[in-house]
Amino acid sequence: MRLASGAFLLSACLFAAGEYAGSDRCRACHPDITSTFFRNAHAKKILGGKEDVTGADLSRRGCESCHGPGKAHVDAKGGKTNIIAFSQLTAAKTLDQCLACHTQQFPRSNIRRSPHTTGEVGCSSCHSIHNLARQRLEQSQLARLSASIPAVSSPAAVAHSARGSLALGQPELCYGCHQNVRAQFSMPFKHRVNEGFMQCTDCHNPHGVSAPTWRMAARPRMVDQALINEEACLKCHVAQRGPFAFEHAATRVDGCESCHTPHGSANARLLKRPAVFTLCLECHNGAPGFGRDPSVGVPIQSPSHSMTNPRYQNCTACHVRIHGSNADARFLR
Amino acid sequence: MTALAPVLTMLALLSQQPVAPTPEVVGAARGEDWLGYNIRQSFELGVRTMGVDGDRDKYRSDVNYRNGLRLLSSKLDMQSREGDGKLFDRLSLSTLGLGNDPYQFASFTVEKNSIYRYDLAWRENAYFNPAVAIADGRHRLDTTRRLQDHALTLFPGRNFQVFGGYSRNSQSGPGLTTYNLFDQHRGDVATLLADVRRQQNEYRLGGEAKFAGFKLIVVRNWEFFKDDTRDFADTATPGEDPTDGTTLTRLSRAQPNHGSSPGWRTNLFTERTKRFAVNARLTWVAGRRNFVFDETAIGTDRFGNGRNRQTIVVGDARRPVLAANATVSVFPTESLTIANHTSFTQTRIEGESRFAEFNNSLAGINFTSFEFLGIRMISNSTDAQYQLGPKASVHGGYHFSERRIRSIQDEIFTEQTNRLNAGALGFRLRPFAGFSIHVDGELGRANNPFYPTSEKNYHGLSSRVQYKRRALTLGAQAKSNYNFNSVSLFAHSARARSYSVDGSWQARDWLGFDANYSKQHLDTLTGIAFFYQGILSENERSWYVSNVHTFFGGVRASIRKRVDLYAAHSYVKDAGGPSRPNVLSYFRDFQSLPFVFQAPMFRISIPVTRDLRWNAGYQFYKYGGPVADGYRAHTAYVSLLWSF
Numbered sequence: 001m002r003l004a005s006g007a008f009l010l011s012a013c014l015f016a017a018g019e020y021a022g023s024d025r026c027r028a029c030h031p032d033i034t035s036t037f038f039r040n041a042h043a044k045k046i047l048g049g050k051e052d053v054t055g056a057d058l059s060r061r062g063c064e065s066c067h068g069p070g071k072a073h074v075d076a077k078g079g080k081t082n083i084i085a086f087s088q089l090t091a092a093k094t095l096d097q098c099l100a101c102h103t104q105q106f107p108r109s110n111i112r113r114s115p116h117t118t119g120e121v122g123c124s125s126c127h128s129i130h131n132l133a134r135q136r137l138e139q140s141q142l143a144r145l146s147a148s149i150p151a152v153s154s155p156a157a158v159a160h161s162a163r164g165s166l167a168l169g170q171p172e173l174c175y176g177c178h179q180n181v182r183a184q185f186s187m188p189f190k191h192r193v194n195e196g197f198m199q200c201t202d203c204h205n206p207h208g209v210s211a212p213t214w215r216m217a218a219r220p221r222m223v224d225q226a227l228i229n230e231e232a233c234l235k236c237h238v239a240q241r242g243p244f245a246f247e248h249a250a251t252r253v254d255g256c257e258s259c260h261t262p263h264g265s266a267n268a269r270l271l272k273r274p275a276v277f278t279l280c281l282e283c284h285n286g287a288p289g290f291g292r293d294p295s296v297g298v299p300i301q302s303p304s305h306s307m308t309n310p311r312y313q314n315c316t317a318c319h320v321r322i323h324g325s326n327a328d329a330r331f332l333r
Numbered sequence: 334m335t336a337l338a339p340v341l342t343m344l345a346l347l348s349q350q351p352v353a354p355t356p357e358v359v360g361a362a363r364g365e366d367w368l369g370y371n372i373r374q375s376f377e378l379g380v381r382t383m384g385v386d387g388d389r390d391k392y393r394s395d396v397n398y399r400n401g402l403r404l405l406s407s408k409l410d411m412q413s414r415e416g417d418g419k420l421f422d423r424l425s426l427s428t429l430g431l432g433n434d435p436y437q438f439a440s441f442t443v444e445k446n447s448i449y450r451y452d453l454a455w456r457e458n459a460y461f462n463p464a465v466a467i468a469d470g471r472h473r474l475d476t477t478r479r480l481q482d483h484a485l486t487l488f489p490g491r492n493f494q495v496f497g498g499y500s501r502n503s504q505s506g507p508g509l510t511t512y513n514l515f516d517q518h519r520g521d522v523a524t525l526l527a528d529v530r531r532q533q534n535e536y537r538l539g540g541e542a543k544f545a546g547f548k549l550i551v552v553r554n555w556e557f558f559k560d561d562t563r564d565f566a567d568t569a570t571p572g573e574d575p576t577d578g579t580t581l582t583r584l585s586r587a588q589p590n591h592g593s594s595p596g597w598r599t600n601l602f603t604e605r606t607k608r609f610a611v612n613a614r615l616t617w618v619a620g621r622r623n624f625v626f627d628e629t630a631i632g633t634d635r636f637g638n639g640r641n642r643q644t645i646v647v648g649d650a651r652r653p654v655l656a657a658n659a660t661v662s663v664f665p666t667e668s669l670t671i672a673n674h675t676s677f678t679q680t681r682i683e684g685e686s687r688f689a690e691f692n693n694s695l696a697g698i699n700f701t702s703f704e705f706l707g708i709r710m711i712s713n714s715t716d717a718q719y720q721l722g723p724k725a726s727v728h729g730g731y732h733f734s735e736r737r738i739r740s741i742q743d744e745i746f747t748e749q750t751n752r753l754n755a756g757a758l759g760f761r762l763r764p765f766a767g768f769s770i771h772v773d774g775e776l777g778r779a780n781n782p783f784y785p786t787s788e789k790n791y792h793g794l795s796s797r798v799q800y801k802r803r804a805l806t807l808g809a810q811a812k813s814n815y816n817f818n819s820v821s822l823f824a825h826s827a828r829a830r831s832y833s834v835d836g837s838w839q840a841r842d843w844l845g846f847d848a849n850y851s852k853q854h855l856d857t858l859t860g861i862a863f864f865y866q867g868i869l870s871e872n873e874r875s876w877y878v879s880n881v882h883t884f885f886g887g888v889r890a891s892i893r894k895r896v897d898l899y900a901a902h903s904y905v906k907d908a909g910g911p912s913r914p915n916v917l918s919y920f921r922d923f924q925s926l927p928f929v930f931q932a933p934m935f936r937i938s939i940p941v942t943r944d945l946r947w948n949a950g951y952q953f954y955k956y957g958g959p960v961a962d963g964y965r966a967h968t969a970y971v972s973l974l975w976s977f
Contacts, residue, residue, distance in 0.1 A: 038371070038414050044422075044446045044490065092670065092720050099604070109602055109612045112662040113672035118718045118728040119771065120761045177797065179810050179833035183851035183883035186905050188395045188930050188956060196429055197436040197458055210614060210658040211676035216753040216779060216788070217712035217734040227535075227556060227594060227618050229656040229678065236480065238502055238533040238558055241594075243620055243652035245686045246704050252682065253708060253738065253783050266879065266907050266926050266958075268394075268466045274926035276467060278875045282859040283784045287823040290785050292706070292740040293747045298784065300862055300869075304519050307863040311574060313920075317468035317522050318513040326590065326686065327626040327646045329704065329743075332513050333586075 019069035023062035026070065029078065033130045041165055042066075042129065066097065066129075086129075091122025098123045114208025115221050121177075126206065128167035174200045181263055190264030203232040203262070214255035231255050233262065244324030248331065249292055250283070251323055258283075277313040365977075369418065370411045377405040379948070379972025381434075387964030388956075390463035390473075395930070396954055397461060398968050403432035405972055422446045435459040450489045456480040460504075468511050471524045476506030492544075496552075498537040505530050510564055514572055514579050515634045515642065521572025521579035525586075530561045547603045556594040558622070563587055569632075578637030584630045592622030592649075610662040620652040624686075641693055648686025648703070655679045668720040675713045682706040705741035710734060716757075724764060730757045738783070753779045771797040782818055785825045786859060789818035804839035823860030824874075830854045843891040847901075848884075855879040856910070878910025878925045897938040905930040907958075928958030938974075946974045 027034040037043050064070050066084070073083035080088050084097065095117060102108060111117055116125075166173055171193050175182040185193050192198055200206075205224040211217040213229045226235040233256045234241045240251065250258040259279055260270045273279040283290070286300035305312040316322050321331040364373035382400055385392045406429050413422035421443045429438040437457040444450040457479045464472045480502050487495040508527040514520045539552030564586040572579035596618030604610035626646035634640045655678070662672040683705050712734035720726045732755040739748045759773035775793045782789045795812040810833045818825040835849030859875045887901035909925030934952040941947050949971045957963035 038416070039412055043416070090720055090723055090726070092668075092718065092726070096607075109600055109614065110660060110674070112610060112612075112670065113660060113674050113714070113716050117670075118716050118730070119759065119773065120718070120726050120728075176808075177799075177810075179808065179835050179849055180812060180831040180851055180853060182849065182885075183831075183833065183853060183881065183905070186883050186885070186903060186930075187881070188391075188905075188928070192436055192458065195436045196438055197456060210656070210660075211674060211678075211712050211714070211734075213654070213656055213678040213680070213710070216736060216751065217676055217678070217710050218714070218732045218753055218755050218777065219788075227554070227596060229616050229618060229654045236478070236502060239504070239531050239560055241558070241620070243622055243650035243682045243684065245624075245646075245648055245650050245684060245702070247682055247706050249706060249740070250784060252680070252706060254787055258784065258786070266881070266928055268462065268464050271466075273877055273923070274466060275920070275923040278861070278877065278920065278923050281861040281863055282786050282825065282857075282875050285785060285823055285860060285862040287785055287860065287862075289781070290783065290787075292738070292742050293745060294749055294781075295747075301864065303864045303867055303869070305864055306866050307920075308865055311522075314468045317471065317511045317573075318520070320468075320472075320510055320512075326622075326624040326648065326650065327588070327628075327644065327688070329702070333626075333628070333644075 019071050020064050021070040021074040023064070025074050026063045040129065086124050089122075089124075091117070091120040091125065094122040094124050108207040110205075110208035110210055112208070114206070116206055117208065126167060126173055127165045129165055170199045170201065174206075184261075184263035184265075187264035187266055189266065189268060189270055191262065191270075202235070212255075214253065215257075233260075240323045242324045244321075245326045246329045246331065247324045248322060275313060276315050277307065280315045281307075364410070366414070369415060370413055372412075373410045373976075374408065375974065375976040376407045377948070377972050377974045379403055379405045379970050381968070381970045383966060383968045385964055385966045388962040389964065390461070391465070391956060391962070392954070392964045392966050393461040394463055395956060396966060396968065397435040397459060399433065399435070401433050403430060403434055403970075404428065405430065405432075405434075405970070407431075416446050418445065420445065444489070447488060447490055450484075450486045452482075452484045454480075454482045468522075471509050471511050474506070474508040474529070476504050476508060476529050478502070478504045493540070493542050495540045496537070497539075498535075500535040500537075501533070502535075503532040512564070512566075512581070512584065512630075514581055514630070514632065515640050519635065521574045521577060521635060523566065523570045523572055523579075523581040523584075525564045525566050525584060528563045528565075530563075531559070533558045547601060550598075550600040550602075552598045554596050554598070556596070558590075558592055558594070560588075560590040572635075574635075577635035578633050579635045581630065581632040583632075584628070586626075586628040588624065588626045588628075590622055590624040592620065594618050594620040604662075608664055610660075612658075612660040612662075614656075614658040616654075616656045618654050620654070621649060623649045639693070642690065644688075644690045646686060646688050648684060650682065650684035650686075650703075652680065652682045669717065670719075671715065671717045673713070673715045676711070678708070678710045680706075680708040703741075705739070707739040708736065710736040725760065725762050727760045728757075729759070731755070732757075732777075749781060751779060751781045751783065753777060767802045768800050769798070771795075771799075785818060785823055786827070786857075787818060788816050791816040806835075806837045808836070809834045823862075825857070825859040827855070827857040829856075843894070845889045846887070847889075848886040850885075851881075851883040853879070853881040853883075875920075876924050880908040880910060882906045882908065895940060897936075899936040900934070902933040903931060926958065928956065930954075930956045930958075941973075944975060944977050946976075948972045948974055 023034075068084040070083050073079060076082050086094055086097070089097070095111070099111070168176070171182075171185070184190065193200065203224060204222045206222065209222060209224055212220060212223060213225065214231055223232050226232055230241065256262070259272060261272055262270065265271065267274045271279060283298045284300055286297045288295060288297045291298035301307075307313065319331045321328065321333060325331045325333065327333050364371045366372075380402055381398055383398055407427065409424070409426040411424040416422050423442065423444045425440075425442045427440050430436055431439070435458065439455045441453040442451065457477060460474060460476050460478055462474050463470050464474070480500075482498065482500045484498040485496060506529055508529050510525050510527045512523050512525050514523055533556060535554060535556040537552055537554045539550065541548060541550040564584070566581055566584040570581045572581070596616065598616040599614070601613045602611070624646070626644065628644045629642070631641045656676070658674065658676045660672060660674045662670065664670055684703050686703050688702060712732065714730060714732040716728065716730035718726060718728040732753070734753045736751045737748065738751070740746070755775060755777035757773065757775040759771070762770040764770075773795045777788060777791045779787070779789045791814070793812075793814040795810070797808065797810045799808040800806070811831070813828070813830045815829070816827045831851065831853040833849060833851035837845070837847045839845045855878070857875075857877045861873050861875045862869065862871045863873070864870070882905070884904045885901065887899065889899045891897050906929045907925070907927050909927035932952055932954045934950065936948070936950040938946055938948045949969070951967070951969040954964070954966040954968065
């Protein structure tokens with residue numbers, strides 16, 4: 001009732017202004033949208049009383065707060081040129097339109113420099129305001145699958161997508177462009193994204209992030225940070241957070257990706273190499289110019305370690321605290 | 334609601350993994366109306382079965398579904414139609430895999446428009462990893478990880494908001510670990526039992542306010558962590574090497590590690606005109622861990638002499654991290670956006686520790702040692718995007734960063750400065766409706782990479798072509814990332830390339846196809862040095878090649894709009910690479926890891942009544958490779974989906 005009365009007042013004011021038509025007029029031709037609008041996140045503005053339906057600012061109400069003045073659209077009995085139709089906008093224009101309200105939120109504070117934004121992947125590339133994932137599922141179940149959906153999905157994904165007004169649930173939405181990532185999550189060792197235990201957004205912020213505090217602050221450009229200034233891995237793998245009396249500098253300086261492949265790998269523990277010693281020796285080769293003391297390089301192993309002996313090829317069998325230790329500088333315990 | 338059941342089930346059938354629940358999707362607009370709420374609900378109850386032939390540990394590591402009764406999924410959604418609910422306007426609950434699935438999930442949201450919003454996410458993962466390639470499988474873990482996040486927001490969407498939150502992350506269960514006995518360089522290795530017990534609790538409290546065109550967000554958080562994992566050996570254990578006399582008679586090790594990481598984060602933002610926006614962020618987190626290491630080990634050394642050793646370490650480690658960022662975005666014209674980002678990060682890892690060790694009742698060493706590591710990094714990047722028209726845009730950027738690392742290791746102080754210059758360029762084209770071309774390139778030069786495998790001279794190139802037209806979607810992508818890092822004696826090069834094609838075709842209302850293929854190539858060549866029977870070998874190369882082919886294909890059909898079918902096949906193969914005799918001659922077997930992992934699946938869903946559907950699914954897994962023995966697993970489920 002409140003919505004209806006608000007819309008009535010709104011339409012009255014808008015007609016008076018001569019440019020706006022009011023949301024009531026929208027219902028006549030778009031019942032598929034308006035009849036389900038109470039489920040839409042944007043309905044909260046009206047239902048929650050946040051829209052001042054009696055105020056003077058006509059441009060911030062109802063349908064026309066996003067789609068602009070609609071009287072010409074109504075008078076012409078439709079059309080995409082006489083109203084703001086998001087399907088006709090460039091990514092940059094869509095972004096401007098959405099950011100009129102959504103810009104000042106913490107997770108989106110870097111959206112202007114996000115690789116998605118600069119790459120012209122706009123809001124409507126992922127979000128569908130009138131066609132949420134769960135609605136779309138019902139409206140056209142087979143057509144929806146034509147958008148390259150993988151074999152796996154989960155209620156978790158659908159629930160999550162609905163929360164963000166996504167056009168499709170994670171990870172299917174992300175796989176739509178990042179096909180190589182789908183392959184990575186199909187590996188024998190992987191984070192459980194396809195199983196619904198994790199979401200892409202557990203680690204990534206598609207709206208852009210501040211410069212990472214590891215590596216050289218240039219890449220990766222879409223990985224969110226744990227406790228604000230650490231690698232995303234440490235959100236869950238808290239035992240590796242430290243600080244330790246003896247840090248393995250690789251984890252702190254260049255990050256977990258020095259040794260691990262986060263999405264998926266053929267190797268146990270998501271390691272970059274099938275055998276641990278090859279992974280270690282690629283850095284621990286004594287080449288000068290690297291490591292904490294560039295004059296000596298990253299320390300080479302002890303001469304007592306005959307690397308052709310399988311016993312010494314399992315580096316972490318002895319160096320068990322490889323992420324950092326409080327008791328031994330060589331991570332032995 | 335009941336009219337939706339066939340549709341919903343069809344969706345469920347198509348979108349689920351056979352061994353995962355059928356994700357019944359609650360209706361969007363219909364449902365039952367009650368006291369002003371629109372309510373939709375569904376439950377899927379089923380039974381899983383599985384059988385494994387071969388390496389059961391590897392199956393548990395890869396798949397891990399087991400037999401038993403499950404509440405495979407459930408959903409409840411209540412939505413106020415007019416926004417005038419007494420206690421709430423929206424309530425939503427969804428679950429996945431409750432009962433004993435290895436991946437369980439529940440989310441709950443309750444909200445009263447503009448008054449409050451509460452979100453809960455709960456997850457549990459039964460994590461099993463035999464770690465066959467790690468320490469010969471003696472680092473296996475059979476733990477349960479539980480994650481929960483609570484978030485409460487007061488006055489959501491208003492000019493002044495208050496929010497609080499709580500998160501818990503715990504890991505517990507049995508595991509194995511190894512222990513280097515009595516001699517750091519030639520000592521033998523024994524296997525220990527581990528009782529893993531770790532927990533982190535995080536509390537958050539903050540608020541945000543809008544005033545005079547600005548928005549200010551302030552959040553205070555407190556993180557508490559404790560690791561009470563205990564390692565022990567209760568029975569006499571011979572070492573791994575039968576040729577020496579090392580034995581471990583008894584070991585007890587307690588190493589509690591408790592600490593906190595309180596922090597602040599603030600964010601100030603304004604976009605007052607259509608010409609510029611400013612975003613400033615400041616965070617500070619002070620990590621601290623207090624630790625004790627108390628270990629008693631009794632046994633014999635490699636010469637057979639009796640040894641007893643007690644080690645005690647106490648101390649604390651601190652890591653304050655300061656991060657500040659500022660982004661200025663300028664929009665000189667409607668077509669041009671320029672964003673400049675400056676960041677500053679300072680990390681200091683410092684602390685104190687005292688080490689005491691007693692060997693055979695004689696005090697060995699007693700000293701204080703701590704390795705300081707300080708990292709300060711300043712970076713600046715500028716990105717610009719220009720819209721050439723509705724069909725084309727270009728973008729580019731330049732990044733500079735400088736990192737200073739100070740270190741005290743073995744009481745030797747060192748300092749180094751690393752710099753990186755990187756540039757990016759790309760364009761987008763939409764020559765006609767439905768067709769798009771995306772190309773991006775990046776080039777970076779670092780003067781002093783920290784590790785031989787770090788990025789030094791790197792470049793990346795990616796391109797994507799996509800065509801979408803009604804029932805047909807076609808896409809292709811190519812991506813490459815090369816890094817070359819060399820010094821006089823050693824070299825490292827990493828070449829990663831990936832290619833993928835995908836397509837989806839809705840042939841009929843009742844028939845659809847999906848397929849994608851991806852190839853990922855990785856080729857790394859790295860100079861290594863190692864000792865071979867006491868002789869230093871410096872001219873070896875570690876060469877690793879991986880060629881992963883991934884294929885997925887699926888067919889979905891609805892027979893007479895009643896029986897829904899879905900069949901698919903997932904195939905992953907690492908073809909490895911050719912052997913290169915002159916490279917890493919001692920360890921040729923480690924130059925690649927070929928394997929095949931495939932999982933065909935089939936699902937069916939049949940309506941029983943208007944509200945009830947019968948579902949069944951089967952999936953076969955097959956893994957074969959050199960590290961694990963391989964396995965063949967049959968998994969299936971039968972379920973009833975009840976929507977009302």
